[in-house]
Amino acid sequence: MFRNERSLILAATPMESAELRTIFSDQPDSIRRKMENPPALRGPGWDLPSSTQAEFVKGELIRTVERGRIVADLYRDGTLVVGAKVDRDFLAWSDKNDLRLHPLALIEVTINFTRFYQHVLADFRATPAQVKFRVELNNMHLEGQKVLLRSGSVQRFPALEGGARKEAPSDAWSKEFVVESGSYNPDEVAFRMIREIYLWFGHAEEAIPYTTEIEGMKVIDAAQIERIR
Secondary structure, eight states: OOTTSOEEEEEEEESSOOOBSSTTOOSTTSHHHHHHSOOOSSSSSSOSOOSSOOEEETTTEEEEEETTTEEEEEETTSOEEEEEEOSTTTTTTTOTTSOEEOHHHHHHHHHHHHHHHHHHHHHBSSOOSEEEEEEEEEOTTGGGOOOEEEOSOOOSSSOOSSSOEEEOSSSOEEEEEEEEGGGOOHHHHHHHHHHHHHHHHTOOGGGOOSEEEETTEEEEOHHHHHTOO
């Protein structure tokens, strides 16, 4: 996925052998159909590929692609991998140099990923006890130019200015953590993934926008994002 381009990779993988029930089904309530029209916080926003037919790949996975800027692969074992370009048309929205990560784009695509995985969990023949989540950034120093991430929320578009900006400390990076399926909270998992990105860039936790706390748990606040137009 975007091997030689700046990109964000989000992945979820069951920690034990598992299989999805409806990945290759034509039924309207199948996980395949849900992947073709995944839930989204806003319209338009930074979503998973939508309104596109899921392509069968070697009987092992289904794939959706949207305008070459975001790709989603769902494997029959329940592994979900999403790759998104960091460029002016997607995660570095409106930046002509393709270098400044857009905070809202980054956070919105991540929560849409974790919320869709809730549907994947519901489609297992036998739900795995644990799922490993992985967040990865690649080619952050492409051609000697370092990708930047600013602190704070988006107050206006294109939102390229304001906030403290930090440079990616290395060309590539990844982080993994394991989540119990029985207590899965997609908004909390999204926060954990985003938190790791911000910490890697050198930001304090308070720099992360669109968050709230529920019963002592930090989560991405979907309602804040939904209100943005």
